[in-house]
Amino acid sequence: MSGVLALVREDLRDFAGYASARRAQLIGNVWLNANESPWSSPADSGLSLNRYPEPQPPALRARLAELYGVAEDRLMITRGSDEGIDLLVRAFCRAGRDGVLIAPPSFGMYAVCARVQGALLFEVPLRDGDRAWSLDVAAMLVLLAQQPVKLVFLCSPANPTGQALSIAEIRELATAMRGRAVLVIDEAYGEFSSVDSASSLLDEFDNLVVLRTLSKAYALAGARVGSVIAAPALIAVLRNIAAPYPVPAPSAALALAALAPEAVAIAGKRLRTSLVERDRVAAAIRSMPGLIRCYDSVGNYLLVRFSDADAIFARLLAAGVVVRDMRANPALADALRISIGSPEENDALINALGAEAMGKVA
Incomplete structure (x- = not known):
């Protein structure tokens, strides 16, 4: 065989x-x-x-x-x-x-x-x-x-x-x-x-x-x-x-x-919005004090290293924003993974982080 x-x-x-x-x-x-x-x-x-x-x-x-x-x-x-x-x-x-x-x-x-x-x-x-x-x-x-x-x-x-x-x-x-x-x-x-x-x-x-x-x-x-x-x-x-x-x-x-064709068209429009939003969120995060690294991404998420990831995670939770805690992974002991949400959800994230707003999607 x-x-x-x-x-x-x-x-x-x-x-x-x-x-x-x-x-x-x-x-x-x-x-x-x-x-x-x-x-x-x-x-x-x-x-x-x-x-x-x-x-x-x-x-x-x-x-x-x-x-x-x-x-x-x-x-x-x-x-x-x-x-x-x-x-x-x-x-x-x-x-x-x-x-x-x-x-x-x-x-x-x-x-x-x-x-x-x-x-x-x-x-x-x-x-x-x-x-x-x-x-x-x-x-x-x-x-x-x-x-x-x-x-x-x-x-x-x-x-x-x-x-x-x-x-x-x-x-x-x-x-x-x-x-x-x-x-x-x-x-x-x-x-x-x-x-x-x-x-x-x-x-x-x-x-x-x-x-x-x-x-x-x-x-x-x-x-x-x-x-x-x-x-x-x-x-x-x-x-x-x-x-x-x-x-x-x-x-x-x-x-x-x-x-169905009409649903696929809607999905495509939302996908394009996600890509624009991903870049906006990344730019805002990169303006933050205490940032170690925000990696480039071609997905609908960002992997981010912080000097005090515990404080950032707690701050986000206090604001009702839930992100993925990656710190159990030895290679990512200071990292959080942040999914890209709707423009409004991303605004809430940016505000909770205290990052500089970089504009909104029309």
């Missing part, structure tokens, strides 16, 4: 998974095959919630594939990006034998899923620059040559550090890992970045996986709708080990509505 399937756990390559009542896609008028209630709930708003949903709703899968510019057989809908991360670790890593490589500081779920699976965890820390963080590609390639790494998780734009990977960096890593490991590029914040999506390289590398979500730019964090984009053979493996019904019917309906 060659290609990406050769990297999948041997015991899962031909695993058929659970044959749910909806997976067979049978056609009928009287449904007596799933032990469901024949009656709709009084709370049902017309979604037929007494019936199990499609495991992969066809209309939503087609719309997501169109949105991301990939073939439908390359895409699997998941419960946010988190489920995709978990499924990938389970598919490739044998407990105590296979490893996951990350580049901290990074999104915490990569390490969490590795630990739950009993996978080995390897780290190549990001390099901390004057204005931005960067990936140490050379050190990552050295470690890959020495350790039993099966999965590499990289976030682009990176959470919480804010930088994006170039297509050249992704190609270099995917080339070096071909036949040995799978490169996963988490593009949860991809809509905020001008860097091309790694999905443009899928035809070139079957060991490349891209994660996307509707939680951020499309304002559906509560609906939990994400996507794994990968080689069709790998998508088939992941579907076989996933829960039988990963996409609730209300979430699928909300996602389709959020991806």
Whole structure:
């Protein structure tokens, strides 16, 4: 066996998974095959919630594939990006034998899923620059040559550090890992970045996986709708080990509505506002006394180091402004991550910080 399937756990390559009542896609008028209630709930708003949903709703899968510019057989809908991360670790890593490589500081779920699976965890820390963080590609390639790494998780734009990977960096890593490991590029914040999506390289590398979500730019964090984009053979493996019904019917309906042309246009306008606001907030923060560093970011957040992060965090909380405390991370012991809100919310942040207002979005 060659290609990406050769990297999948041997015991899962031909695993058929659970044959749910909806997976067979049978056609009928009287449904007596799933032990469901024949009656709709009084709370049902017309979604037929007494019936199990499609495991992969066809209309939503087609719309997501169109949105991301990939073939439908390359895409699997998941419960946010988190489920995709978990499924990938389970598919490739044998407990105590296979490893996951990350580049901290990074999104915490990569390490969490590795630990739950009993996978080995390897780290190549990001390099901390004057204005931005960067990936140490050379050190990552050295470690890959020495350790039993099966999965590499990289976030682009990176959470919480804010930088994006170039297509050249992704190609270099995917080339070096071909036949040995799978490169996963988490593009949860991809809509905020001008860097091309790694999905443009899928035809070139079957060991490349891209994660996307509707939680951020499309304002559906509560609906939990994400996507794994990968080689069709790998998508088939992941579907076989996933829960039988990963996409609730209300979430699928909300996602389709959020991806209608008029809704996409609104999301695009709001995204552009977020980018302008991000630069305004960064400029205001950089005017503050006690600032150590406000990093450049291509996401909808800023990572900021303060000389007294404890006092800043307390001051913001007293004003009712909640930001992400990053100080439990040894590399970020003086840092807070600040999401970009609406112009009004950002004004409240700036006022609470005592920073200089730098103008408002019209």
